[in-house]
Amino acid sequence: MPNTVDQEFSDLEHRRDYISTRLADDGVPTPDNVFNPLLADFDDLLDEIQYDIETLSELSDNTDDFYEEICNDLWDAHSKLQKIEKIISYYELHTTQVTDSTAVFDNVRTVVDELCHPLGIDFDIIPIHWNQTALVRIVPTAVYGLWLPRNVSTESFTEFAPLIGHEIGHVTMDYRDSYTLPDAVNQERRRIAGEFDNREQTVADALRDWYEELYCDTVGTLMFGPAYAVSLTRRLFSDNPYKLTPSIHREHQHPPDALRYHHVMNILADDYPDELHCLAHEHTATFRDHLNQLSSKRTPTYTDWWNDQFLNAIIDDAKQFFTPDTEQLSTALTHPDTDISETVTKRTRINQDLLKTD
């Protein structure tokens, strides 16, 4: 009778064979640059496990530890295979959905292409209708999936589009040298958290998480201008927009909605002409009402958790990664009669539609 590890190994081999069959089917495009490296990595691990299982069969005593370690590798192999299976499903889903959503998916690609230019990045995007907006990492720096809410259509695409700027902000993190927090941001984080006696670590952890989301909001705002503020405020909703930390610990914490709004409006005030900042202010009045009506939720320590130096360090950090083309976009929006630079065409149209300025 075979060991459990033998059975598990055999199961992994069968799943691997099925993937080969599926990839050979030409009904769904499954690019080699996506699947070959993933499969090579998995195959190496499978070979290693096979060798270990053979070793195990040749040893007689005290092999409990070694057996447990083989189980651990089998579990990792299972996890790697799950990832490949999931990516295949994304491609299948995309292929199925593209029939009904050709125009929306084309629009996503046009926007992503336009954003890649100033950001100096280049990657393939696979749009997929799902239940929310999110970025799916398929091959870092090369291929990403983009989840779109189910109801995004050609009619509602304009309102959704600026959020792509935030998601692309996450992509840029893969292009940076490492995931470490920039020194200037960390220095402010240290200063803020150091003021808290008994919650120092909680605040320090939260600020590390907030950094990334605020960085992505910075990229979105610098890329899309006022339209980003409009889209974000229509999307953000929570019962407490001033909530500093979730009551239940989560792996990743988001900054309070009110802070995100404050940050985005500050960028617009500093990096765009007054008239565009005013337009954004006007078009986000409903959200400010929402914040005002829930102002009782704002605790006295709300403003102790962050300061403008922290936010400015994040903006500086984003600007070190790329040179924003805010001037071209501003010119296109404030002087619509002049020739619009090709590099901002789509974003100009989206702003004009959302701000009703054309």
Add this chain to the structure above:
Amino acid sequence: MGDQGPSQAISEMEGNILLMSLWRVQREKETYTDLSRSLNQTLKAISIIRLNAIDRYGWDRLQQQLEDTQDIIDRLLEISHDPYYTDEELQPLYSGVKDAWLDSDDTIRPHLDQINTHLQDLQESSQPSQALSDTEFDILKDKLEDIRDVANETVEENKQALRGNFA
């Protein structure tokens, strides 16, 4: 929003909390899978040494695995000296290990130092299977298993978060 039922409202709040965080969950899952795998390879290397099966795998390869884990332990030691350490990949692992060992920053360092000393002893020995006593081997493995399991649990937590997204 006015005619929205409570369950839908809760679901939307959940949606907003998860909004845009999937990328990070995936990134961390990959990071911790790699860490767990790296630590497990070292645990296997130690088992192979104890089982006198070094020749079957080659000493150079086993030594490399021991050295890779020393690097991870060195980075955990760096974090122990700086609560604002900016290495996002390892900060949660350090916190997890500290919780698992119920240790403070001051008392966790001797454990980490001891792991690295033993890993170094193994690498430098001409007879690795004799380099440590049985008790020392057991302690080394226990400590490394703890760290690997914390990395694994982080993957598991992330899987739960992913499940929320994929439900």
